[in-house]
Amino acid sequence: MAKKATTANTDTGLTEPDMTFDDAYHELERIVAQLERGDIPLEQAIELHTRGQQLAALCAARLDQAELKVQKLDIGD
Numbered sequence: 001m002a003k004k005a006t007t008a009n010t011d012t013g014l015t016e017p018d019m020t021f022d023d024a025y026h027e028l029e030r031i032v033a034q035l036e037r038g039d040i041p042l043e044q045a046i047e048l049h050t051r052g053q054q055l056a057a058l059c060a061a062r063l064d065q066a067e068l069k070v071q072k073l074d075i076g077d
Helices: 021-037 042-076
Strands: none
Touching (some): 021 042
16 A cells, blocks of 8 residues: 655644644645735746645645534534
């Protein structure tokens, strides 16, 4: 079985499985701000966009996990 590659967070040194929703969201906010300024070279913008997509997917996954936990708690009541 192949091991899933992880992406390191350049700000905290955390890999994606270790990142909290808040960590990922804040990094995504910084990336969006950089891209909106428009003062970075194209290659860096492409890299940031790719990283932003990864972080957005991670945030969505963390929200899905939280929603499942809430649903399980509701069912348990």
